[in-house]
Amino acid sequence: MADLAKVSEATVSRVLNNVGPIKEETRQRVIDAANELNYAPSALARNFATSKSGNIGVILPYLPKVNMFSTYFFSEILSGIGSMSREFGYDLLLLFRPMDDVLNYYSQLFHTHKVDALIVLGSKEDPIELEALRRLKEEGRHFCLINQHYDGEGFSEVDATHEKGSYEAVTHLIQQGYKEIAFINGPDEYSNSRERSAGYRRALHDHGLEVNQSLLFTGNFGRKSGYAVASSVFARLNEVDAIFASNDRMAIGLHQGLRDLGIPWNQLPGMIGFDDSDIAELTTPTLSSVKVPFFQMGELAAENLLSRLRPSSLGMQDHFRIQLPTELMIRESSLRTDSKEE
Amino acid sequence: MADLAKVSEATVSRVLNNVGPIKEETRQRVIDAANELNYAPSALARNFATSKSGNIGVILPYLPKVNMFSTYFFSEILSGIGSMSREFGYDLLLLFRPMDDVLNYYSQLFHTHKVDALIVLGSKEDPIELEALRRLKEEGRHFCLINQHYDGEGFSEVDATHEKGSYEAVTHLIQQGYKEIAFINGPDEYSNSRERSAGYRRALHDHGLEVNQSLLFTGNFGRKSGYAVASSVFARLNEVDAIFASNDRMAIGLHQGLRDLGIPWNQLPGMIGFDDSDIAELTTPTLSSVKVPFFQMGELAAENLLSRLRPSSLGMQDHFRIQLPTELMIRESSLRTDSKEE
DNA sequence: CCGTTTTATGTACGCGCGTACATTTTCTCA
DNA sequence: TGAGAAAATGTACGCGCGTACATAAAACGG
Known part of the structure; x- marks a missing residue:
């Protein structure tokens, strides 16, 4: 040569x-x-010489549980990350959170130079997880969380306005005339669950409604967990006239459960989901939902991380916290009359 | 140390x-x-010393079009690949097919040691693509295609029995009493489209039915392309009593289109989709579909590739072609009476 | 107890780049 | 035209491992 x-x-x-x-x-x-x-040129040799891998790592929850989240969530975020990474000339390394040893795992990804930056998806409050993230921060690594917030830790995060989205959704239901609104939320280990819960409560409170503890349910974001709640809701059908679900999958599971319990589709309680995943407009009736800009969140996470890796980024604040707006998408499932009565 | x-x-x-x-x-x-x-130890230095990246690459269609396929397809396959890669100690590098320069791209991934093996998803018949793959083969690279077959090239492939799945689906419709079965297929550049078409024709033929050219439609696997076909189907509703779609997304798009044209849900034509994605059981009525074991296909692709990378694999046939069985999942949308009449 | 294997460890070098520094070539302007 | 500066290129070395080969230590056999 x-x-x-x-x-x-x-x-x-x-x-x-x-x-x-x-x-x-x-x-x-x-x-x-x-x-x-x-x-x-050999990327390997080049990377070795510069001791940079040219990869941005993305941590996913460990495999068997990927489906706990909607694949929509991951597909969108991954696409966003991938799209931006490519512009920066980075490749995308898909990593699965190990069941054990998380503490060393994160840190060693950097130490062994497998990645130059890390994006953590599906992170949830947990002593070990937190410890592992703190260590990354101590070591001055470039990493960020998507859709999760740790209070007072100063981690870089790209999040959405879950509280506000939740507030708007519930308010919309109330304005439609619904008064007894059940809420099926995700696990409390996720900050966005807590935020959505806060939004739900604030909306009820602002409109003079009380929180009815017996109408609060917890699922795991999976469709089945929504389905499982159906019987409880069914039993209280006299006091429930609408349901707000913390994501679309649970909403749909619940929908199916109620259908299977014999409720005709045009007599279902009002429903709103969260995420505005592609399935929201596939159901009958179509599902109202709170749209979360996952794709863009992935893009922003990658963009902020990678731009800080460039030599020219000196002086750039090394830590960022971004919150993108959600948007209420009103469809048939939350409307009192109209198309639902077809 | x-x-x-x-x-x-x-x-x-x-x-x-x-x-x-x-x-x-x-x-x-x-x-x-x-x-x-x-x-x-530094993975970078170690990889450099052994000139192996420790990565298995996965090519995805270029980003904006990812959604042409169902994300289900990719999620499942990726999960399968990821699961197996981890067992082999490999990491998974997500790569997006560039719009230009595909020819060099594939080859250079190996040459620059970015990957030790490559799995190509969403590959379709195209002179440049074919050329690029041939070059990989010439260079003795370890790669394989999923869900695509190139005739007479001797590429490694993991595929499913699309022809048979298609045949069974259409046969089922016929047995339900449907006689005029429209078919919305994907682009012919995909071998599986051609195979599904063959299965459709064989089923009609075996049951003494004629192919009605005016009932053949082509979409691009996206929901919207299914939706777009709805009006054509609607116009021929007197001669169409069932629809076989080449994937679930198109089936659902078509379903929506017909609904929007005013057909009540219990008077829709019989329908069967393909892939058995998670949305198939979310529609009303639930969608019959042909299940394709995508997860397992991903696993097998990775397993076969990676096991051939091991030193102990001497003498192992370096090329493999695997075909996994599909399975007809019968739900409400294809049944003549029963639950559809609820 | 010594010679001979066998086992255990150290030494030295290469993998293929990037880059600081040394050297050569070209340009500038008196 | 020649000296000094600027531009262009070459030289040499390190990045941190794996590994062939050299060497040392232990085991063995007679």
Whole structure:
């Protein structure tokens, strides 16, 4: 390669990296030679020399449980991350949270140079998880969380306005005339569950309604957990006239459960889900939902992390906290009359 | 590290890689030292030294079009690949097919040692794509295709019995008494589209029915393309009594389109989708579909590739072609009476 | 107890780049 | 035209492992 262009390896390196002054003729000779030989520098050697992997890691909850979340959530975020990473010339390393040893795992991803930055999805409050994240921060690593907030830790986070989204959803139900609104939430270990709960309570309170403890349910974001709640809701059907679910999958599970218990589709309680996943408009009636800009959240997470990896980023605040707005998507399931009565 | 254990770097390396004879006491000393210092070898240096990246690459269609396929398809396959990769100690590098330059891209992934093996998803017949794959084969790379077959190329492939699945689905419709079965297929560039078409035709033929050209439609696997076909189907509603769709998303799009055109849900034509994605049981009526074991296909692809990377795999056939069975999942949408009449 | 294996460990080098520094070539302007 | 500065290129070394080969230590056999 160097020989063919009749220059030293160093010059080749300079041309390929666009660094230092190069005579135009030389540059061309090198490029021609590279094309002729179909030469491409070994990413491995290059990474080794610069001790940077060129990868951005994405942590996913450990496999069997991926489906606890909607795949929509992950697909969108991953697409967003992937889209931005590519613009920065980074590749995307998909990593699954190990069942044990999380503490070392995160840290070693950096130490072994598997990744230059890390995005953690599906993180939830847990002593070990927290400890592992703190360690990353101590070590000055570039990482960020999506859709999860740790209070007072100063982690970088990209989140959405879950409290507000929840407030708006419940308010909408109330305005539609619903008064007894059941709430099926996700586990409290997720900050967004707690925020949605707060929004739910605030909306009830602002409209002079009381929280009815017996109408509060907890699922695990999976469809089945929504389905499982159906019987409890069914038993209280005299006192429940609407349901707010913490994500679409649970809403749909609940919907199915109620249908299976014999409720005709046009006599279902009012329903609103969360996430505005693609399935929201596939149900009958179509499901109102709170839209969360997952794709964009993925993009922003990647963009902020990667731009801080650039040499030119000196002086840039090394820590960021972004909160994107949610949006209430009103469809048939939450409307009192109209299409639901078809 | 080496100092703390009072051994040479070489011995450390041997202990950590479990190679060569080591005195038990020495091993322990090294391990203790490693724990104490929280030492982990640099993956980068190690990979460089062995010139293996430790990554298995997965090519996805370029981003904006990911949603052309159901995300279900990708989620399942990726999960399968990820699950198996982890067992082999490989990491999963997510790669997006570039719009240009595919030809060099694939090849250079290996040349630059970004990946040790490659799985291509969403591949479709195309001169450049084919050329790029041929080059990989020439270069002796370890790669495989999922859900796509190239005739006579001898590529490694993990596929499903699309023809048979299709045949069974259409046969089922016929047995339910449907006689005029429209077919909305995916683009012909995908081998599985061609196979499904063959199955459709064979089923009609075997039951003495004719193919009605005006009932054949082509979508792009997206929901919207199914929706777009609705009006054509609607116009022929007198001659159509069932629809077989090449995937669930199109089936559901079509379903929605017909609903929007005013057809009550219990007077829809019989319908069967393909893939058996999670949304199939969320519709009203629930959608019959042909189940494809995507997760397992991902597992098998990874397993076969990675096991061939091991030193012990000498003599193993370097090329494999696997075809997994599909399964007809009968739900409400294809049944003539019963639950559909609720 | 010594020679001979066998086992255990150390030494030295290469993997293929990037880059600081040394050197050569070209340019500038007196 | 020649000296000094600027531009262009070459030289040499390190990044942190794995591993072939050299060497030392232990085991064995007579």
